[in-house]
Every structure is written in C-alpha cells, then in structure tokens.
Amino acid sequence: xxxxxxxxxxxxxxxxxxxxxxxxxxxxxxxxxxxxxxxxxxxxxxxxxxxxxxxxxxxxxxxxxxxxxxxxxxxxxxxxxxxxxxxxxxxxxxxxxxxxxxxxxxxxxxxxxxxxxxxxxxxxxxxxxxxxxxxxxxxxxxxxxxxxxxxxxxxxxxxxxxxxxxxxxxxxxxxxxxxxxxxxxxxxxxxxxxxxxxxxxxxxxxxxxxxxxxxxxxxxxxxxxxxxxxxxxxxxxxxxxxxxxxxxxxxxxxxxxxxxxxxxxxxxxxxxxxxxxxxxxxxxxxxxxxxxxxxxx
Numbered sequence: 001x002x003x004x005x006x007x008x009x010x011x012x013x014x015x016x017x018x019x020x021x022x023x024x025x026x027x028x029x030x031x032x033x034x035x036x037x038x039x040x041x042x043x044x045x046x047x048x049x050x051x052x053x054x055x056x057x058x059x060x061x062x063x064x065x066x067x068x069x070x071x072x073x074x075x076x077x078x079x080x081x082x083x084x085x086x087x088x089x090x091x092x093x094x095x096x097x098x099x100x101x102x103x104x105x106x107x108x109x110x111x112x113x114x115x116x117x118x119x120x121x122x123x124x125x126x127x128x129x130x131x132x133x134x135x136x137x138x139x140x141x142x143x144x145x146x147x148x149x150x151x152x153x154x155x156x157x158x159x160x161x162x163x164x165x166x167x168x169x170x171x172x173x174x175x176x177x178x179x180x181x182x183x184x185x186x187x188x189x190x191x192x193x194x195x196x197x198x199x200x201x202x203x204x205x206x207x208x209x210x211x212x213x214x215x216x217x218x219x220x221x222x223x224x225x226x227x228x229x230x231x232x233x234x235x236x237x238x239x240x241x242x243x244x245x246x247x248x249x250x251x252x253x254x255x256x257x258x259x260x261x262x263x264x265x266x267x268x269x270x271x272x273x274x275x276x277x278x279x280x281x282x283x284x285x286x287x288x289x290x291x292x293x294x295x296x297x
Contacts, residue, residue, distance in 0.1 A: 024088045036115045056090030072103045135238030137278035142256045147213035147230035195289040202265040216252025234259035256284040
C-alpha cells in the first residue's frame with residue numbers, strides 16, 4: 001500500500017508568528033540573566049564539553065511560571081511536545097531537552113547562591129531609574145505556599161507535672177530566674193519579642209529566618225481557619241506600581257508581624273534613596289516596633 005505525505009497548511013515560521021511569543025520576548029529581554037550564567041559556567045575547560053543549554057533552561061523556568069505549569073515533569077513534557085514553546089525558551093531543534101534531574105540540580109545551584117537576589121535587585125533598580133517605581137506607600141502582607149513534602153506525624157506532648165502551690169522560696173525564685181535567663185539567651189531572634197529585631201542587621205535577620213516547612217494556620221476572609229503544611233511568602237509591594245520591593249520566605253508557623261521589620265530593612269538597605277511615607281498593613285502587624293521602624297524610614 002502506498003502512502004501520501006500530507007503537506008503542511010502552514011510553514012513552521014508561520015506557526016511561530018501566529019503564536020503569542022511577544023510576551024516571552026518582552027520578559028526575557030527585561031531580565032539580564034548574565035550573573036546566573038556566570039555562576040553555572042565551568043571553571044575549567046578540561047573534561048567533557050558542556051552540552052546543556054543553561055540559558056534556555058533558565059528561560060523555560062520563567063516560562064513555567066507565566067504558563068502556570070505546576071511541576072517540572074510537566075515542563076519537560078511540554079518542551080518535548082511543543083516545538084514552538086521549546087523555540088521560544090531558547091532551545092534549538094537539535095538541542096537535547098534536559099531531564100527533571102538536570103532542572104533539579106539547576107534550581108539547587110541557583111537557590112544556594114545569591115544570584116536570584118542579585119537579579120531581583122537589578123530589576124527593581126532598573127524600574128526605579130526608568131520611573132516605573134515612584135511609590136511612597138507600600139503594602140505588606142503574607143500568602144501561604146504548600147510544601148510538597150509529606151507532613152510529619154503529630155507528636156504526643158508529654159504530660160506536664162502540676163506545679164506546686166504556694167509562694168516559692170527565695171532559692172527557688174533565684175533558680176527559676178536564672179533558668180529563664182538562660183533559656184532567653186539561647187532563643188533565636190524570631191523566638192524573642194519583635195522589638196529585639198530593631199537592633200539587628202538585615203543580614204542577621206535574613207540568615208536566622210526559619211525556612212523549614214511547618215504547619216501554618218490563618219483566618220481567611222470568611223472568618224474560618226485555613227491550615228496548610230509548608231511556608232509563608234512575605235511581600236512588600238508598591239501600592240501604585242504594584243512592583244514587589246522586598247520578599248522573604250519563611251516557615252508556615254512564623255507570625256506575620258515578625259517578618260515586617262526584615263522586609264522594611266531590606267528596602268532600606270537595598271534602595272536607600274527610595275522614600276517611604278506610608279505603610280499599609282492589617283491588624284496582624286499592629287505592633288509598636290513596626291511603627292518605629294516605619295517612622296525611622
């Protein structure tokens with residue numbers, strides 16, 4: 001039996017032009033990923049020739065967010081099946097599509113360095129210099145992010161021994177005060193009062209930020225409690241430009257108010273010439289040290 005090859009109604013170039021590729025081009029042209037490429041470059045020319053297209057991999061991770069692709073496995077499938085999408089991300093038709101493990105190693109290398117923070121600062125500074133960000137008011141709030149790790153089993157709390165009634169002796173009071181002072185000294189900055197953050201540097205606050213997935217609880221707009229296992233993303237956003245000026249990732253059980261001062265100090269350190277006149281926050285941030293930090297800025 002003979003077969004006839006069906007001719008294409010459109011050429012590959014015509015298919016590319018019909019797709020809405022402009023948004024990818026605008027996004028990729030705005031963000032300079034040179035620092036990330038320098039980080040991923042081989043330190044020596046010896047050994048096997050590098051065949052991974054890191055530029056296209058980074059662009060595809062950006063496209064994953066734009067296209068709302070949930071998992072890396074779905075991204076790899078999309079790259080293999082969608083020729084136009086693969087071309088827009090920077091892969092040539094002869095490039096081998098990286099595996100999921102390759103993407104995992106790439107994300108690990110980027111997250112363990114300060115490259116992403118550097119790219120973020122460059123983008124915001126560029127927007128400020130071009131006049132897109134002139135906000136004198138910022139809004140601070142938090143959103144939750146579920147972890148893909150399995151939540152640990154709930155541990156049973158030990159039974160507390162009932163306290164002895166009556167006034168303690170002077171010896172017992174001195175011992176208790178000494179014990180409390182020792183425990184307070186061993187606490188981290190986020191286990192102490194919010195006022196203790198005012199004297200800490202922004203680098204110290206970011207370094208000590210807890211980022212392990214934990215159970216979190218939050219009251220939604222309907223007045224019902226929402227539970228999740230994972231993280232919180234704390235954001236400070238310009239109310240007019242809607243640019244994110246500062247962001248922090250924390251454990252899901254961190255109090256919202258304890259992330260406000262680190263967010264404000266990040267803005268103060270990264271963009272010292274940017275003037276903040278108003279802070280817009282909900283009742284979860286109603287703490288005097290936060291007002292003091294805003295007033296100081």
